[in-house]
Amino acid sequence: xxxxxxxxxxxxxxxxxxxxxxxxxxxxxxxxxxxxxxxxxxxxxxxxxxxxxxxxxxxxxxxxxxxxxxxxxxxxxxxxxxxxxxxxxxxxxxxxxxxxxxxxxxxxxxxxxxxxxxxxxxxxxxxxxxxxxxxxxxxxxxxxxxxxxxxxxxxxxxxx
Amino acid sequence: xxxxxxxxxxxxxxxxxxxxxxxxxxxxxxxxxxxxxxxxxxxxxxxxxxxxxxxxxxxxxxxxxxxxxxxxxxxxxxxxxxxxxxxxxxxxxxxxxxxxxxxxxxxxxxxxxxxxxxxxxxxxxxxxxxxxxxxxxxxxxxxxxxxxxxxxxxxxxxxxxxxxxxxxxxxxxxxxxxxxxxxxxxxxxxxxxxxxxxxxxxxxxxxxxxxxxxxxxxxxxxxxxxxxxxxxxxxxxxxxxxxxxxxxxxxxxxxxxxxxxxxxxxxxxxxxxxxxxxxxxxxxxxxxxxxxxxxxxxxxxxxxxxxxxxxxxxxxxxxxxxxxxxxxxxxxxxxxxxxxxxxxxxxxxxxxxxxxxxxxxxxxxxxxxxxxxxxxxxx
Numbered sequence: 001x002x003x004x005x006x007x008x009x010x011x012x013x014x015x016x017x018x019x020x021x022x023x024x025x026x027x028x029x030x031x032x033x034x035x036x037x038x039x040x041x042x043x044x045x046x047x048x049x050x051x052x053x054x055x056x057x058x059x060x061x062x063x064x065x066x067x068x069x070x071x072x073x074x075x076x077x078x079x080x081x082x083x084x085x086x087x088x089x090x091x092x093x094x095x096x097x098x099x100x101x102x103x104x105x106x107x108x109x110x111x112x113x114x115x116x117x118x119x120x121x122x123x124x125x126x127x128x129x130x131x132x133x134x135x136x137x138x139x140x141x142x143x144x145x146x147x148x149x150x151x152x153x154x155x156x157x158x159x160x
Numbered sequence: 161x162x163x164x165x166x167x168x169x170x171x172x173x174x175x176x177x178x179x180x181x182x183x184x185x186x187x188x189x190x191x192x193x194x195x196x197x198x199x200x201x202x203x204x205x206x207x208x209x210x211x212x213x214x215x216x217x218x219x220x221x222x223x224x225x226x227x228x229x230x231x232x233x234x235x236x237x238x239x240x241x242x243x244x245x246x247x248x249x250x251x252x253x254x255x256x257x258x259x260x261x262x263x264x265x266x267x268x269x270x271x272x273x274x275x276x277x278x279x280x281x282x283x284x285x286x287x288x289x290x291x292x293x294x295x296x297x298x299x300x301x302x303x304x305x306x307x308x309x310x311x312x313x314x315x316x317x318x319x320x321x322x323x324x325x326x327x328x329x330x331x332x333x334x335x336x337x338x339x340x341x342x343x344x345x346x347x348x349x350x351x352x353x354x355x356x357x358x359x360x361x362x363x364x365x366x367x368x369x370x371x372x373x374x375x376x377x378x379x380x381x382x383x384x385x386x387x388x389x390x391x392x393x394x395x396x397x398x399x400x401x402x403x404x405x406x407x408x409x410x411x412x413x414x415x416x417x418x419x420x421x422x423x424x425x426x427x428x429x430x431x432x433x434x435x436x437x438x439x440x441x442x443x444x445x446x447x448x449x450x451x452x453x454x455x456x457x458x459x460x461x462x463x464x465x466x467x468x469x470x471x472x473x474x475x476x477x478x479x480x481x482x483x484x485x486x487x488x489x490x491x492x493x494x495x496x497x498x499x500x501x502x503x504x505x506x507x508x509x510x511x512x513x514x515x516x517x518x519x520x521x522x523x524x525x526x527x528x529x530x531x532x533x534x535x536x537x538x539x
Contacts, residue, residue: 009324009325009328012321012324013321013322013324014321015321016317016318016320016321016324017317017318017321017322019314019317020314020315020316020317020318020319020320020321021314021318022314023310023313023314023317024275024310024311024313024314024315024318025314026310026314027279027307027308027309027310027311027312027313027314028307028311030303030306030307030310031304031307031308031311033303033307034299034300034303034304034307037298038298038299038300038304039299041297041298041299042297042299042304042307042308045282045285045286045297045299046278046279046282046308047278049277049278049281049282049285050274050277050278050281052281053244053277053281054248054251057241058244058245058248061245062171062248069344074343074344075343077343077344077345078344078345078349081344081345081349081350081353082345082349082352082353082356085238085242085350085353085354085356085357086238086353086356086357086360088241089237089238089241089242089354089357089361090238090357090360090361090364090379092237092238092241093234093237093238093288093361093364093365093379094364094379095288096288096289096291096292096294096381097292097379097380097381099294101289101292101294101296102289102292102293102294102295102381104293104395104398106395106397106398107392107393107394107395107398107512108386109382109383109385109386109387109391109392110293110381110382110391110392110393111292111381111382112382112383112385113378113379113380113383115378115379117378118364118378118379119378119379121378122360122364122378122379
């Protein structure tokens with residue numbers, strides 16, 4: 001890509017790139033300040049996140065998408081996609097509170113909600129929204145496979 | 161059964177496209193930038209030899225920056241997941257032909273991406289766990305999270321530099337133009353879903369620091385409630401001060417150039433009392449406004465002849481722990497709002513809020529608002 005870029009842009013790329021490398025290298029040096037066992041643990045956690053995403057989360061997402069597209073009628077795909085993106089990613093942010101892993105008997109002000117109940121309300125709202133969107137009456141775009149979200153209504157004919 | 165090894169061309173969805181990725185990247189980069197800068201501000205408070213002395217105003221400064229830190233980090237989680245989804249097929253792309261140089265450049269770029277993804281996931285995961293006081297690892301959170309922040313932001317800046325031409329191209333054409341008339345969502349819908357998810361995640365968590373959202377924030381680590389209407393980070397039991405804080409022999413000792421003053425809690429209560437409206441704002445992202453009353457720290461320092469430019473160490477009854485003592489820069493020690501508070505919301509301090517007395521100063525992290533104070537000394 002860089003080879004086809006105009007000169008000014010290439011200079012900008014080089015300057016910004018050097019700043020980035022310097023900042024990351026500084027972080028690397030800070031990391032090396034950790035004691036041996038701490039450093040090893042940190043490196044395991046750093047690598048673990050990538051492996052967890054690339055080898056577990058992403059493949060499961062691909063498989064689940066393929067399965068859902070077989071099961072669900074195509075006119076629900078847009079609503080279900082939005083619903084699942086919201087529900088699954090927000091649930092990922094809730095793992096520590098849903099598991100109550102940090103709870104302490106001496107401090108009732110920490111993790112002091114009914115998180116399962118709260119999550120169920122949230123999930124219920126998302127499911128209701130998804131259903132309402134899937135089942136909403138539509139008239140404008142009949143004949144295109146019975147489908148569509150706002151995006152495909154806006155889209156132009158294929159260009160390639 | 162043999163599974164075929166996927167290639168980047170095995171993924172056929174036209175939604176995974178640089179136009180979507182670039183737009184997600186701008187939102188994610190904004191969150192990372194906010195998170196990095198507010199994290200730096202927080203880190204500077206902890207430096208043993210500060211070149212940066214934080215200002216005492218606005219009094220809610222740390223409440224704002226730390227709230228933004230935690231909430232921008234939470235918003236980044238849905239955005240990162242969707243962005244990684246959009247580029248996942250590239251993990252399986254073949255190596256380029258064109259000799260050693262092309263191979264080397266591609267290898268370096270992939271290495272930088274690996275570092276970026278590792279550091280990004282790491283920062284968000286350990287930050288999120290820390291906000292819920294969950295520590296399933298051995299390393300020191302603060303040192304490691306700080307090092308990880310520089311790695312993540314550096315790798316991000318390098319990534320932007322490498323991808324600059326792609327980013328320009330991606331923003332040069334509307335996001336959905338080439339999508340055929342198709343069933344299911346368009347790229348704009350996926351982008352909208354990611355932003356909606358980020359917004360929902362923020363709303364579901366913000367109640368810990370935005371009182372108006374308390375009832376909406378079903379996933380917030382704290383409701384914001386607690387003894388005397390204020391949450392507690394470290395209890396008296398956890399600090400091991402239950403007995404010493406209630407001991408009738410308790411004295412507050414203040415030392416300076418003119419000697420030492422020793423005061424019982426009754427004697428402290430007989431001194432002139434002042435009231436400060438100051439928030440307590442925690443590094444874990446929660447905060448609460450409160451009305452404190454007690455003795456002005458500056459007036460106690462005058463009694464022992466402390467010079468106005470003196471740094472002051474405030475020491476807790478707590479026997480151990482990183483925050484059993486803190487050093488106050490002169491501007492904080494002498495601020496009229498800085499109190500050794502005896503009362504909270506008109507009642508004697510709860511034991512968990514630092515009875516017999518605690519430090520409360522404007523614009524400071526909660527862990528530095530020392531509880532169960534036993535000594536004040538000029539450094």
